[in-house]
Every structure is written in C-alpha cells, then in structure tokens.
Amino acid sequence: MxxxxxxxxxxxxxxxxxxxxxxxxxxxxxxxxxxxxxxxxxxxxxxxxxxxxxxxxxxxxxxxxxxxxxxxxxxxxxxxxxxxxxxxxxxxxxxxxxxxxxxxxxxxxxxxxxxxxxxxxxxxxxxxxxxxxxxxxxxxxxxxxxxxxxxxxxxxxxxxxxxxxxxxxxxxxxxxxxxxxxxxxxxxxxxxxxxxxxxxxPRDSADLVCAGGRVRVCLFPEQVDSAVFQSIQTMVHNVRHEGVSVADSVVASSAVVYDEDTIRLGYMPGMTEEQIAQSLASDLPEPVCSGDRVDVAIARDTFRSTAVAWIAITMLGGDRERLDSGDLDTEVGSSLDALLVLPRAAQAAWVNEAISAVRDCAVSPPEGPR
Structure with missing residues (x-):
C-alpha cells in the first residue's frame, strides 16, 4: 500500500x-x-x-x-x-x-x-x-x-x-x-x-574531597580511592623528606597556571603508581626566559627534565627501574646518571638549584651534576 x-x-x-x-x-x-x-x-x-x-x-x-x-x-x-x-x-x-x-x-x-x-x-x-x-x-x-x-x-x-x-x-x-x-x-x-x-x-572546587596529614591531597569524588590518597601522600613525603622544595598540597587539576604552593595532579582512575609519580613530578614550569643565550636555555630545559626524572624516581622509593627511561633524551639520561651517583644530600641540593632556575629566570641554571 x-x-x-x-x-x-x-x-x-x-x-x-x-x-x-x-x-x-x-x-x-x-x-x-x-x-x-x-x-x-x-x-x-x-x-x-x-x-x-x-x-x-x-x-x-x-x-x-x-x-x-x-x-x-x-x-x-x-x-x-x-x-x-x-x-x-x-x-x-x-x-x-x-x-x-x-x-x-x-x-x-x-x-x-x-x-x-x-x-x-x-x-x-x-x-x-x-x-x-x-x-x-x-x-x-x-x-x-x-x-x-x-x-x-x-x-x-x-x-x-x-x-x-x-x-x-x-x-x-x-x-x-x-x-x-x-x-x-x-x-x-x-x-x-x-x-x-x-x-x-572550571569545576567548582567545593566538589573536591580532601585528605589531610603530612601532605594534603584533594581529588574529585569519582577519583577518590583511599589507596590512591595514601600513595600520593607517601610519594610527596619521600621527596620532601630528602629536603627538596616541593609543595605539601596536591590538587587534581589541569590548570595551566603554575603555583608553587600546590602540585597539580592529572589523575584518571586506573593510573599506575609510576604514572601518578610522573604526573606529580612533572608539575614544574616550562622555562621560557627571553634573555637566555641558546646554551643557557638548553641547560635550563635539560636540567628541568633531569629534576623531574629524579623527583619521580624518589617518589617511587629510589627505584630507577620503575621510571620509563624511553622518554629521556641522551643529554637528560647522562645528566640523571651523573646525579644519581652523588651523595643524597648533594643530589637534593642540585635538584633544588634546578627547580629554582625554572621558577625564576633571574636564577642561572646550575652546572651539570658531577
């Protein structure tokens, strides 16, 4: 029909x-x-x-x-x-x-x-x-x-x-x-x-669920996991215990603005400890200093990556095998190797200098670890 x-x-x-x-x-x-x-x-x-x-x-x-x-x-x-x-x-x-x-x-x-x-x-x-x-x-x-x-x-x-x-x-x-x-x-x-x-x-910060202690960690409800809270707190405490100047507050955030008082964590449920450590360690500003000579700019960037890798390893209890070294270029890998053979106090001091250099363009990057 x-x-x-x-x-x-x-x-x-x-x-x-x-x-x-x-x-x-x-x-x-x-x-x-x-x-x-x-x-x-x-x-x-x-x-x-x-x-x-x-x-x-x-x-x-x-x-x-x-x-x-x-x-x-x-x-x-x-x-x-x-x-x-x-x-x-x-x-x-x-x-x-x-x-x-x-x-x-x-x-x-x-x-x-x-x-x-x-x-x-x-x-x-x-x-x-x-x-x-x-x-x-x-x-x-x-x-x-x-x-x-x-x-x-x-x-x-x-x-x-x-x-x-x-x-x-x-x-x-x-x-x-x-x-x-x-x-x-x-x-x-x-x-x-x-x-x-x-x-x-931006999502309302009132949605955040926070856990205090040695390190304050704030996640959104769908991210909350007691084991993850404890793992993050332990990781950040490991770095601070070595004397490295990282914040004692962690917030789940994809914000682009760097804040020295807060570590921004890009976290998705199901991430491994290695991925969490890499996300936490990476929260350092990208050095863009217009007055730098080319060699100084390269050193500043290389030493930032070295510091990030060292922080991630320290968060994971000092086990370098747990760090994905495939993402490190040759210069960063060599710098990291030289840094890890120094006494622990010297390692922390060098990382603090590298962090200061990426946070403030007026601070010159340190000499390579040796």
Missing part, C-alpha cells in the same frame, strides 16, 4: 531510527561522574544524518547531564529541519547530498572562524568539554539549544510554506519561519557573547 505521505514529508521520519539510539548512547556515556575518553560523532541532514559531537571525558557533579543531552537533541532537530527544508524545494535525488553538504559546511565553517559565538551556535564546540576538573559552560549549552530549536522550527515553517501545507497562509508561514531563524541567531549570539573557544568552565 502506498504511503499517504509524499517522499519529501516521509524523509524527516527516517531520521528517527538513527537519532533515537544516538541519544540513548549519549545519555549513557555522558554522565559527569563517568570518565569516558574518546570522541563521539553525530551526523544529520535531510534523509541522512550529519552528527559530529563528542563522547569525550568531562567533569561536573553526579547529576544527570540533561542540559548537554538536550543540546544534542536540539542540534539533531536543527539538522533534520535543515534537510527537510532543502528537500522541500529540491528534488530528493539532489536534496539528500545537498543537505549533507550543507550540514558539513555549517559545522566546518563555524569551526574555523575566529568569531567564537558562531562555534557555540553550531554546537561543535561541545566536543571540547570536559575533563575531571572542568564542566559544561551553561551559556554554551544554552546558545546551541536556543539557536537549534528556534532556527530548526523556523526552517520547518519555511518548508511548510514551500510545500504549501498551509496554502492559504503561505506568506504567514514564510514570515514566521524567517523571524524564528533570525530570533535563533540573535538569542544564540546573546547567550554565547564573550565565550572563548571552549565549552567548558
């Missing part, structure tokens, strides 16, 4: 089949309490899907991420409406590839322009969110949702006018459709005004 709906009007219904499982997958894996590395794809258009969003790791509280899922659903609706509108004025043979190309062009164009508000309207920027210490920026989610819903609804009105579904009110449908598209762009720009290239914002 022939369907009572013409091909162009049935086309939008085809999108329900791939769209509903996609939303189910997003709902399952985008819970803020779950760390799920990777990336997700979304594909939507008229009669075909173009979707490029993300299943990347992201932070936030343990509440279900209705806002993010809603934004993705709204984007699905917008691209479906875009395809339906194009299919209403172009024969389906040409409308399908045109709809797919239009969605790709919209996402690709907004992803390259320096006007960040456009990126938030398109929603592709949501793939930059989130990590264990960053959560979705409500304004970015709102911008994508408002634009997609209003513009998508406007496109449906324009499609209705093109198909003369409301023949007596075609002009009204055209006027309402155009107004809704304009309103979607305006409201999306208003919500995203001033936002940068990312859809993430």
């Amino acid at each position: 022939r369907s009572p709906l013409p091909l162009r009007r049935r086309a939008v219904l085809w999108l329900l089949l791939p769209a509903l499982p996609l939303l189910a997958i997003v709902a399952q894996f985008s819970s803020p309490a779950i760390t799920f590395p990777g990336s997700w794809t979304w594909t939507i258009g008229h009669s075909v899907l173009l979707v490029l969003v993300s299943l990347t790791a992201w932070g936030g509280g343990s509440a279900f991420p209705w806002g993010m899922v809603g934004a993705i659903a709204a984007m699905l609706f917008f691209h479906t409406s875009l395809g339906f509108a194009l299919g209403s004025v172009v024969h389906p043979v040409f409308g399908i590839p045109l709809a797919l190309a239009s969605s790709y062009i919209w996402l690709g164009f907004t992803g390259t322009v320096s006007t960040f508000e456009l990126r938030h309207l398109a929603g592709l920027v949501l793939e930059t969110c989130c990590s264990y210490d960053r959560q979705p920026d409500a304004r970015s989610v709102l911008a994508a949702t408002m634009f997609s819903l209003l513009a998508g609804l406007g496109l449906l009105f324009l499609a209705a006018a093109a198909l003369r579904i409301v023949a007596a009110r075609t002009w009204l449908a055209t006027l309402v459709g155009g107004a809704l598209v304009v309103a979607g762009v305006w409201s999306g720009f208003a919500a995203a005004r001033g936002l940068g290239p990312s859809a993430a914002e």
Whole structure:
C-alpha cells in the first residue's frame, strides 16, 4: 500500500531510527561522574544524518547531564529541519547530498572562524568539554539549544510554506519561519557573547574531597580511592623528606597556571603508581626566559627534565627501574646518571638549584651534576 505521505514529508521520519539510539548512547556515556575518553560523532541532514559531537571525558557533579543531552537533541532537530527544508524545494535525488553538504559546511565553517559565538551556535564546540576538573559552560549549552530549536522550527515553517501545507497562509508561514531563524541567531549570539573557544568552565572546587596529614591531597569524588590518597601522600613525603622544595598540597587539576604552593595532579582512575609519580613530578614550569643565550636555555630545559626524572624516581622509593627511561633524551639520561651517583644530600641540593632556575629566570641554571 502506498504511503499517504509524499517522499519529501516521509524523509524527516527516517531520521528517527538513527537519532533515537544516538541519544540513548549519549545519555549513557555522558554522565559527569563517568570518565569516558574518546570522541563521539553525530551526523544529520535531510534523509541522512550529519552528527559530529563528542563522547569525550568531562567533569561536573553526579547529576544527570540533561542540559548537554538536550543540546544534542536540539542540534539533531536543527539538522533534520535543515534537510527537510532543502528537500522541500529540491528534488530528493539532489536534496539528500545537498543537505549533507550543507550540514558539513555549517559545522566546518563555524569551526574555523575566529568569531567564537558562531562555534557555540553550531554546537561543535561541545566536543571540547570536559575533563575531571572542568564542566559544561551553561551559556554554551544554552546558545546551541536556543539557536537549534528556534532556527530548526523556523526552517520547518519555511518548508511548510514551500510545500504549501498551509496554502492559504503561505506568506504567514514564510514570515514566521524567517523571524524564528533570525530570533535563533540573535538569542544564540546573546547567550554565547564573550565565550572563548571552549565549552567548558572550571569545576567548582567545593566538589573536591580532601585528605589531610603530612601532605594534603584533594581529588574529585569519582577519583577518590583511599589507596590512591595514601600513595600520593607517601610519594610527596619521600621527596620532601630528602629536603627538596616541593609543595605539601596536591590538587587534581589541569590548570595551566603554575603555583608553587600546590602540585597539580592529572589523575584518571586506573593510573599506575609510576604514572601518578610522573604526573606529580612533572608539575614544574616550562622555562621560557627571553634573555637566555641558546646554551643557557638548553641547560635550563635539560636540567628541568633531569629534576623531574629524579623527583619521580624518589617518589617511587629510589627505584630507577620503575621510571620509563624511553622518554629521556641522551643529554637528560647522562645528566640523571651523573646525579644519581652523588651523595643524597648533594643530589637534593642540585635538584633544588634546578627547580629554582625554572621558577625564576633571574636564577642561572646550575652546572651539570658531577
């Protein structure tokens, strides 16, 4: 029996089949309490899907991420409406590839322009969110949702006018459709005004769970493990016990700003002790001193890497075999070998000098250990 709906009007219904499982997958894996590395794809258009969003790791509280899922659903609706509108004025043979190309062009164009508000309207920027210490920026989610819903609804009105579904009110449908598209762009720009290239914002520090003692360690709830707390405290204590000036406070953080009073830890559940030690030891600033001669700059950088390797080994109880030496270049490896044969007090003194040199460009790097 022939369907009572013409091909162009049935086309939008085809999108329900791939769209509903996609939303189910997003709902399952985008819970803020779950760390799920990777990336997700979304594909939507008229009669075909173009979707490029993300299943990347992201932070936030343990509440279900209705806002993010809603934004993705709204984007699905917008691209479906875009395809339906194009299919209403172009024969389906040409409308399908045109709809797919239009969605790709919209996402690709907004992803390259320096006007960040456009990126938030398109929603592709949501793939930059989130990590264990960053959560979705409500304004970015709102911008994508408002634009997609209003513009998508406007496109449906324009499609209705093109198909003369409301023949007596075609002009009204055209006027309402155009107004809704304009309103979607305006409201999306208003919500995203001033936002940068990312859809993430710092997670509330009140979410941190801290353990005191010789070393204060603060992790987010989904990272908390009593064994990990104790391991981190022991590692930092080992270095401080040698007389090396490292902070006695550790915080799970991906912040780029260095703080002498806090060790930033990039921690994901399941990391080995060696990986944790390397993350802790690496929290030294990258030396960028504009006044350095080339040889001084090289020495400053080499000795930073040497100090990082020594700190990691010390955190692991002095067992060099547990350090992944494959990441060390020849100069750093030679410097580390020379450092480890010195008396313990001399090793700590040299590492303190190297740390001072990377923290302050006015301090010259020490001579190589010997």
